[in-house]
Amino acid sequence: MVRHLEYPKKPQNTVKRYNNRGTYDLGIIHSIINATSVLHVSFAPSPEQPFPAILPMIGVMGSFEYPSSSIEEPLDCYLHGYVSSRIMRQARESPNGLPICVAATKVDGLVLSLTPNSHSYNYRSAVLQGYAKPVETDEEKLYAMRLITNKVVDGRWEHTRVPPDNVEMTSTTILRVKVETGSGKIRQGGPHDEAKDENRSDITEKVWTGVVPVYEAFDTPIPSATNKVKDLPPYLDSYVSETNNLNRESALHAVKDP
Amino acid sequence: MVRHLEYPKKPQNTVKRYNNRGTYDLGIIHSIINATSVLHVSFAPSPEQPFPAILPMIGVMGSFEYPSSSIEEPLDCYLHGYVSSRIMRQARESPNGLPICVAATKVDGLVLSLTPNSHSYNYRSAVLQGYAKPVETDEEKLYAMRLITNKVVDGRWEHTRVPPDNVEMTSTTILRVKVETGSGKIRQGGPHDEAKDENRSDITEKVWTGVVPVYEAFDTPIPSATNKVKDLPPYLDSYVSETNNLNRESALHAVKDP
Numbered sequence: 001m002v003r004h005l006e007y008p009k010k011p012q013n014t015v016k017r018y019n020n021r022g023t024y025d026l027g028i029i030h031s032i033i034n035a036t037s038v039l040h041v042s043f044a045p046s047p048e049q050p051f052p053a054i055l056p057m058i059g060v061m062g063s064f065e066y067p068s069s070s071i072e073e074p075l076d077c078y079l080h081g082y083v084s085s086r087i088m089r090q091a092r093e094s095p096n097g098l099p100i101c102v103a104a105t106k107v108d109g110l111v112l113s114l115t116p117n118s119h120s121y122n123y124r125s126a127v128l129q130g131y132a133k134p135v136e137t138d139e140e141k142l143y144a145m146r147l148i149t150n151k152v153v154d155g156r157w158e159h160t161r162v163p164p165d166n167v168e169m170t171s172t173t174i175l176r177v178k179v180e181t182g183s184g185k186i187r188q189g190g191p192h193d194e195a196k197d198e199n200r201s202d203i204t205e206k207v208w209t210g211v212v213p214v215y216e217a218f219d220t221p222i223p224s225a226t227n228k229v230k231d232l233p234p235y236l237d238s239y240v241s242e243t244n245n246l247n248r249e250s251a252l253h254a255v256k257d258p
Numbered sequence: 259m260v261r262h263l264e265y266p267k268k269p270q271n272t273v274k275r276y277n278n279r280g281t282y283d284l285g286i287i288h289s290i291i292n293a294t295s296v297l298h299v300s301f302a303p304s305p306e307q308p309f310p311a312i313l314p315m316i317g318v319m320g321s322f323e324y325p326s327s328s329i330e331e332p333l334d335c336y337l338h339g340y341v342s343s344r345i346m347r348q349a350r351e352s353p354n355g356l357p358i359c360v361a362a363t364k365v366d367g368l369v370l371s372l373t374p375n376s377h378s379y380n381y382r383s384a385v386l387q388g389y390a391k392p393v394e395t396d397e398e399k400l401y402a403m404r405l406i407t408n409k410v411v412d413g414r415w416e417h418t419r420v421p422p423d424n425v426e427m428t429s430t431t432i433l434r435v436k437v438e439t440g441s442g443k444i445r446q447g448g449p450h451d452e453a454k455d456e457n458r459s460d461i462t463e464k465v466w467t468g469v470v471p472v473y474e475a476f477d478t479p480i481p482s483a484t485n486k487v488k489d490l491p492p493y494l495d496s497y498v499s500e501t502n503n504l505n506r507e508s509a510l511h512a513v514k515d516p
Contacts, residue, residue, distance in 0.1 A: 012307055017340050037365045037379070037472070040298035042310040049270055051387040051438075052300040052310040054361035058379075082275050103312035107295045107474075112494075115419040116407040117426040121295070121316075129309040149374040153470075161373040161461045165454075168375040180309075190482040196423075198484060203419045208491050210481040212411075212498060214295070216365075219471035219506060222513050224448040226456060229466040236370075240470060248477060255480050 005072060012129065013183040023184040027072035030061040032126035032184055034071070034151060036104035037216065041079060043087060043100045043132075055087060059102065060151040064140040064176075077102055077128055077177040078135070078144040088134060088173040097131025102177060108254040110212040113191035114203055122211065122254040124186050130179040144174045155235040189257035213251035218244055263330060270387065271441040281442040285330035288319040290384035290442055292329070292409060294362035295474065299337060301345055301358045301390075313345060317360065318409040322398040322434075335360055335386055335435040336393075336402040346392060346431040355389025358435060366512040368470040371449035372461055380469065380512040382444050388437040402432045413493040447515035471509035476502055 006024040007013065015022025023029065033039065038056045045053045059079040063069040079102070081088055091098040109122035135141050142163060149157040164172070191209050198204060218240045221232055264282040265271065273280025281287065291297065297317045300310050317337040321327040337360070339346055349356040367380035393399045400421060407415040422430070449467050456462060476498045479490055 012303060012309060012311065017343055038363045038381070040300075040312060040361050040363070042298075042300035042312050042359070044302065044310060045270060050357035051270060052302060052357075052359045053270065054298060054300050054312070054359045054385055056361065056363040056381070056383050085275055099308035099310075101300070101310045101312045103298050103314065105296045105298070105314040110410055110476075112411065112414065112479075113418075115422065115426070116403060116415060117422050117430065119407060119410065119414075123296070123314070125314050127312055145374060149377060152368055152377065153370065156370065156377075157374060160371075160465050161455055161458075164373065164375050168373070172375065190480075193484070197419055200419075201486075204484070204486040206487070207418050208479075208481070208487040208494060209485045210479055212479045212494075213477035215475055215477070217473055217475035217506075218368075219473070219509060221466075221468055221470045222448075222510075223466065223468040226451070226462070227467045228459075228462045229464070233466050236466060236470075248475075251477060252480075 005074065007182040010181050013127065013181045015183055015185055018185070021185045021187055023186060024182070025184070026074065029126045029128070029182050029184040030071045030075055032106065032124045033059065033061055033077065033102070033104045033128070036106055039079070040103045041087070041100055042103070043090065043098055045086065057081060058148055058152065060147045062144060062147045064143045067143065077130065077179060078147060079132070079175040079177065080148045081173050081175065083171050083173045088175070091132045091175055092134055097133040097178065100130065100132045100177060102128040107214045108251045109214050111191050112212065113209055114193045114197040114207045118191060118193055120187060120191070122187050122189070124184070126182065126184040128177065128179050128182040130177040132175040132177045135174040135176050138169060141169065141174050144176070145172070153236060154239050159233060159235060188254045190255060211255045213255060215247040215251040217247065263332065265440040268439050271385065271439045273441055273443055279443045279445050281444060282440070283442070284332065287384045287386070287440045287442040288329045288333055290364065290382045291317065291319055291335065291360070291362045291386065294364055297337070298361045299345070299358055301348065301356055303344065315339060316406055316410065318405045320402060320405045322401045325401065335388065335437060336405060337390070337433040337435065338406045339431050339433065341429050341431045346433070349390045349433055350392055355391040355436065358388065358390045360386040360435060365472045366509045367472050369449050370470070371467055372451045372455040372465045376449060376451055378445060378449070380445050380447070382442070384440065384442040386435065386437050386440040388435040390433040390435045393432040393434050396427060399427065399432050403430070411494060412497050417491060417493060446512045448513060469513045471513060473505040473509040475505065
């Protein structure tokens with residue numbers, strides 16, 4: 001028997017609209033976060049400022065305390081940033097951590113129905129809410145930096161000049177988000193039209209319905225002007241082609257009704 | 259002479275880190291918003307709730323008052339949502355509009371340097387802050403619905419069953435965001451390494467450096483089970499191929515140092 005861990009349903013994370021698309025499964029939510037190139041991170045910048053701030057950041061799920069944890073287990077979210085940025089300063093100044101919201105969304109398809117009202121995207125989205133604090137020890141920082149680098153290109157950390165030197169370590173701040181709760185939402189399948197339109201042949205004979213699959217694609221890597229490595233290394237070559245296949249397959253798979 | 263309009267620089271939108279990448283140009287910022295499939299919208303859900311909320315939403319820039327405005331001119335941001343969702347309820351209950359933040363980010367490439375510390379993305383990002391209110395007249399609602407549908411697929415509105423009927427009009431809420439301020443940030447070019455690494459042949463001979471171009475790709479459209487239109491309509495066929503070309507060219511163009 002497989003036991004799935006779920007985030008607690010609280011007023012702020014309970015999916016109401018299309019709640020059949022909602023999920024609280026840790027593994028699914030963490031996987032969406034890890035598959036998204038850019039996370040959008042929101043926080044309240046200051047009491048006199050009416051608008052929340054949003055920063056695009058790179059982040060990944062992990063556990064320094066239990067590094068062998070699987071994606072389905074309780075994990076922290078590590079976010080990468082520059083030492084003197086506002087979010088880092090506020091996180092340092094918040095004794096209990098800065099309350100933040102982390103969002104990840106991947107579009108898998110344009111869902112085109114008979115009428116604009118029923119149009120949709122196929123998508124996977126995840127939101128985490130938690131308290132962010134700067135990582136303090138070099139050991140945990142290195143653990144998170146490696147995870148973040150290898151999220152961008154699997155195996156990249158091991159194929160670059162590491163470890164970071166003192167200047168690099170001090171200029172980078174890593175935030176550790178202790179997750180309070182989270183939720184995900186997934187939409188798959190084709191368009192769903194209503195009988196009022198489907199029964200009218202003047203409409204159905206005129207309007208094409210279906211899905212345009214959407215995915216993030218990598219093009220052929222372009223070496224820099226100063227690059228000295230003649231051939232594309234195998235780890236990078238296979239990462240590019242495997243990610244392209246995986247992303248495309250996800251988009252095509254999403255078209256099939258679940 | 260071309261006059262470029264800029265958003266006012268306020269404490270909350272002034273780009274500090276890598277400020278040479280910052281822009282306040284209306285045309286550039288509006289174009290990033292319009293080119294992004296999913297916007298991330300943040301707001302404060304309630305006074306007793308410490309965490310800001312983030313919603314993935316579809317949105318587009320436009321002006322009902324001056325519909326012939328170009329992308330470089332002052333515009334509102336229209337966001338599409340369901341009538342009873344929390345953000346819509348709060349916007350209706352806020353006499354001056356709900357203070358929100360709208361973020362759009364497009365990744366154009368993975369920038370791989372000699373050391374993880376200098377790794378980066380090529381990207382275009384934009385943030386708007388403003389006050390959101392529900393659109394009240396059917397005329398403005400229809401104007402915004404058409405813009406939003408045609409943002410997803412150019413010309414789609416005109417090729418579907420329109421106008422929306424009464425049920426569809428009342429189940430949809432469109433938010434109009436009066437933009438207070440905004441900013442953008444763009445990173446282009448190849449990796450920038452430091453002399454300390456570039457002068458060491460043991461590193462440069464081992465580490466591949468360059469850019470992996472990244473773009474949002476459309477796959478061949480897949481008709482639904484109930485689709486009656488035999489051939490893919492020309493407007494949709496050309497939208498798919500033109501968007502693919504444009505997105506790929508943007509990613510490749512971004513690799514060249516500006």
